[in-house]
Amino acid sequence: MTVELIDLRYTWPGSSQPVLDIKSFTVNAGERVLLRGPSGCGKSTLLAALSGVIDVPGGCVRIAGQDLGALAGSQRDAFRADHIGLIFQVFNLIPWLSARDNVLLPCRFSSVRRRRLSDAATTTATALLDALGLQDQADSKAGTLSIGQQQRVAAARAMIGAPELVLADEPTSALDPEAKDRFMELLSAEAARTGASLLVVSHDPGLERHFDRTVHMTDINAAVVAR
């Protein structure tokens, strides 16, 4: 199992109401799960808990067999770099670096991801960009690419070095309907190739066909119902 969450409770500092109260949530190895729910129901907070960005003393979050609660802050950061690929609504690309150099960044920070490459890192980055339809943009500065192209660079960066889990928060919100479908097809195909589990947050019901399963936050998060 790639994600195993038991009795997760979380309240943002300064808030009187819990935002997450989830008995159990799992994602199997290689599974693609779409996470849906109304604005403010805690989807992004759940991704922050799964990636170890926030500390969740109440409950157990296990990613690829590792209990995140057993790791100190810096160990959690290292674990995230080694085992989790992240794709955000804003892509956090470094605009003055080429698309290829942006894709290579996780390998700079993680020797685990570097070791998992079967080819030279630059060869793998170029192949990932090719697979995502960016064969002509590998040397272009990220800041000069279109939104759709930048989103695909962000996906290649999340996938390089085969992390067990790829988390994406509204990855298609800036794309038009056709580009959305194409992006999800490419992301899905890459996840299948590397064996990554995929957990994607989106408001868009049109994306469901790209996933093995849809989870509605209102079904798993008792904190939403209690509010």
Ligand SMILES: Nc1ncnc2c1ncn2[C@@H]1O[C@H](COP(=O)(O)OP(=O)(O)OP(=O)(O)O)[C@@H](O)[C@H]1O
């Ligand atoms: N950094 C933060 N500090 C304090 N409260 C926060 C923080 N981030 C989110 N919250 C609160 O937690 C609740 C859930 O927010 P979250 O962003 O997880 O919801 P969401 O389902 O992802 O919403 P959306 O679909 O609008 O992005 C909201 O009430 C929000 O105000």
